[in-house]
Amino acid sequence: MAPTTGDGRDHDPDATPAFSVEGLSKRFGSGEDAVRAVDDVSFSVDRGSVVGLLGPNGAGKTTLIKSVLGTVIPDEGTVRVLGRDAADGRRAAYADVDAMLEGARNDYWRLTVRENLRYFATIGGVAPDSVAGRHERLLDRLDLADRADTPVRELSRGMKQKVSLASVLAGGAKLVFLDEPTLGLDVEGSRTLRREIRRLAEEEDLTVVVSSHDMRVIEDVCDRVVVMSEGSIVADDAVERLLGAVDDYRVRVASDDLSPATVADLRDRFAVADADASAEPPTLEVNTDGDAVYDLFDALRAADVTLDRVDTVEPSLEDVFVRLTDAKPDDSSEVEPNGDRPRERRRAGVAGDGGGAQ
Numbered sequence: 001m002a003p004t005t006g007d008g009r010d011h012d013p014d015a016t017p018a019f020s021v022e023g024l025s026k027r028f029g030s031g032e033d034a035v036r037a038v039d040d041v042s043f044s045v046d047r048g049s050v051v052g053l054l055g056p057n058g059a060g061k062t063t064l065i066k067s068v069l070g071t072v073i074p075d076e077g078t079v080r081v082l083g084r085d086a087a088d089g090r091r092a093a094y095a096d097v098d099a100m101l102e103g104a105r106n107d108y109w110r111l112t113v114r115e116n117l118r119y120f121a122t123i124g125g126v127a128p129d130s131v132a133g134r135h136e137r138l139l140d141r142l143d144l145a146d147r148a149d150t151p152v153r154e155l156s157r158g159m160k161q162k163v164s165l166a167s168v169l170a171g172g173a174k175l176v177f178l179d180e181p182t183l184g185l186d187v188e189g190s191r192t193l194r195r196e197i198r199r200l201a202e203e204e205d206l207t208v209v210v211s212s213h214d215m216r217v218i219e220d221v222c223d224r225v226v227v228m229s230e231g232s233i234v235a236d237d238a239v240e241r242l243l244g245a246v247d248d249y250r251v252r253v254a255s256d257d258l259s260p261a262t263v264a265d266l267r268d269r270f271a272v273a274d275a276d277a278s279a280e281p282p283t284l285e286v287n288t289d290g291d292a293v294y295d296l297f298d299a300l301r302a303a304d305v306t307l308d309r310v311d312t313v314e315p316s317l318e319d320v321f322v323r324l325t326d327a328k329p330d331d332s333s334e335v336e337p338n339g340d341r342p343r344e345r346r347r348a349g350v351a352g353d354g355g356g357a358q
């Protein structure tokens with residue numbers, strides 16, 4: 001048990017959460033038009049953990065993150081960052097915190113990669129020479145070392161995204177928020193960045209909060225997932241436990257005999273989760289439990305469906321998410337040609353990056 005002082009603060013640095021929020025609420029607007037963006041939310045994040053923040057559009061994720069970053073002032077509740085009450089002194093509370101909000105930080109494209117790291121260390125209040133070793137390590141780990149002296153504008157999108165991540169870490173932040181870190185990347189670029197985020201978290205002893213609509217990011221990178229809906233936390237658990245909590249038993253059958261009429265008939269009688277008529281052979285996924293699976297096979301036999309293949313399907317984080325929030329996970333993944341999400345793309349403020357309190 002960590003020693004505590006009279007004010008209840010503990011002084012064992014490892015036991016102090018990276019951040020905690022208590023009774024946090026934020027409302028926008030007033031009267032009938034008021035929106036409770038965050039509604040009495042309390043939770044804390046241990047140091048060294050990698051936590052995913054999930055939720056459909058408008059769930060309150062960004063407002064929550066900005067409240068912790070100090071760029072949104074909550075109506076009620078307290079925020080403690082690395083043991084310090086954010087209301088007591090923003091500068092001290094946020095010295096070790098940084099964020100990459102909504103896709104990418106605006107790195108300076110005319111500066112080289114290394115110059116960007118030095119610049120962001122400086123505006124984070126750190127003398128760049130004192131963290132030169134860290135910068136070399138970051139460049140190395142993110143496979144940017146041989147491009148360190150290249151202007152950012154000459155890099156591929158995937159590399160620019162990695163420069164953004166390195167810039168967030170350039171000043172020695174211990175707590176970082178990454179919002180949609182893989183947005184706009186191709187499959188390979190996204191996979192590389194996910195691997196690097198996980199590795200950096202472990203090797204640099206970082207606390208990372210990742211917000212994304214991409215379930216692969218959350219599944220690959222996070223130890224724990226906090227799911228928000230309509231301003232409240234609706235689930236908060238380890239990824240495996242969330243997956244285990246879904247006791248759906250789903251079977252996927254494949255057969256050339258699955259005609260549209262047969263599928264329509266089965267839809268009336270079973271919980272059909274998915275049907276793909278264009279697959280070869282066509283497939284049908286049905287949520288079943290207990291005896292329902294036998295009823296399904298009886299019904300298929302009665303409809304003269306000869307099965308080519310039968311599989312059971314493990315529940316995915318997406319299934320859990322849909323169950324908890326009643327929303328599709330990618331309902332805001334519409335991406336503009338430049339890779340940005342359309343809504344309020346450039347509006348977000350970042351601590352130390354010109355974001356003003358609202």
Ligand SMILES: Nc1ncnc2c1ncn2[C@@H]1O[C@H](COP(=O)(O)OP(=O)(O)OP(=O)(O)O)[C@@H](O)[C@H]1O
Binds near residue numbers: 035057
């Ligand atoms: N500055 C603002 N003024 C008015 N309403 C706002 C403002 N910021 C957020 N809201 C509203 O608060 C609610 C929560 O928004 P928030 O951006 O926090 O959700 P989110 O979970 O981050 O959504 P998304 O995934 O789409 O980014 C929404 O109804 C949103 O319209």
